[in-house]
Amino acid sequence: MVDEQKVKAQIVETATRCYNRGLLVAGDGNISVRVAPNRIIATPSGVSKGWMTPEMMVVVDIAGNPLEPSDLRVSSEWPMHQVIYQARPDINAVVHAHPPHATGFAVAGLSLSKAILSEVVLTLGCVPLADYGTPSTRELTDAIEPFLEFHDALLMANHGAVAYAGNLEQAFNKLETLEHTCKISFIARSLGNENTIPDRAVEKLFEIRERNGAMRPEARTGQVCSISPTSPVSPISPENSEQITLTRAELVDLLMESAKLFQRQSQ
Numbered sequence: 001m002v003d004e005q006k007v008k009a010q011i012v013e014t015a016t017r018c019y020n021r022g023l024l025v026a027g028d029g030n031i032s033v034r035v036a037p038n039r040i041i042a043t044p045s046g047v048s049k050g051w052m053t054p055e056m057m058v059v060v061d062i063a064g065n066p067l068e069p070s071d072l073r074v075s076s077e078w079p080m081h082q083v084i085y086q087a088r089p090d091i092n093a094v095v096h097a098h099p100p101h102a103t104g105f106a107v108a109g110l111s112l113s114k115a116i117l118s119e120v121v122l123t124l125g126c127v128p129l130a131d132y133g134t135p136s137t138r139e140l141t142d143a144i145e146p147f148l149e150f151h152d153a154l155l156m157a158n159h160g161a162v163a164y165a166g167n168l169e170q171a172f173n174k175l176e177t178l179e180h181t182c183k184i185s186f187i188a189r190s191l192g193n194e195n196t197i198p199d200r201a202v203e204k205l206f207e208i209r210e211r212n213g214a215m216r217p218e219a220r221t222g223q224v225c226s227i228s229p230t231s232p233v234s235p236i237s238p239e240n241s242e243q244i245t246l247t248r249a250e251l252v253d254l255l256m257e258s259a260k261l262f263q264r265q266s267q
């Protein structure tokens with residue numbers, strides 16, 4: 001039997017940590033924990049995550065209907081949590097925030113698609129960028145749904161980031177790792193070079209991740225990014241070598257490289 005009081009206190013502690021680390025401000029973001037298949041404890045709507053108490057947490061079913069009387073309503077972004085829990089029975093916690101570096105990537109139209117840090121490949125994998133969708137609407141859930149099966153964190157264009165896991169601590173860690181990696185990537189890009197780990201080394205990291213049970217073997221081929229060399233979304237389609245497929249991040253990189261070359265040549 002889950003101790004729901006304890007879960008409520010853990011959500012408040014995680015929200016406070018998010019607030020203190022600047023991963024969200026004011027009424028931003030929301031956190032939920034699934035305590036039974038159709039029973040979820042979540043942060044309420046319109047309350048600063050830095051000033052919450054366990055009594056404020058709301059208990060809802062998967063559709064967001066209240067299961068206990070409360071003056072507060074569940075977060076308006078509940079549909080995002082709902083679609084994640086429906087798509088992934090292995091997920092029991094969702095943390096959504098607007099971390100500045102990760103959200104900066106999402107605003108710039110960039111995914112975290114490169115293997116730049118071995119630890120991140122091992123613990124998080126690549127993080128795709130979902131198209132923009134108006135918060136609290138089907139637009140947003142439709143945009144994130146295709147990525148849910150094989151990724152444990154997502155960037156949402158012109159909005160923020162969401163991470164999810166088997167428990168709350170893991171979900172928070174994934175969000176924190178995402179923000180930290182975006183910050184490092186931003187610094188590397190600012191210094192003028194972002195080297196990546198070679199494909200063969202990435203393969204080894206994926207193998208370790210699979211052995212540790214942190215990634216299902218089928219997730220490797222479902223990665224929507226340039227990290228996985230075995231990805232079906234290969235930059236070059238074998239059926240038609242004239243046709244190439246690039247992620248948004250790869251296209252941006254290519255254009256930036258071309259611009260730099262052009263600049264050098266014209267100097």
Ligand SMILES: [Zn+2]
Pocket residue numbers: 028029077096097098135159160
């Ligand atoms: Zn949001």
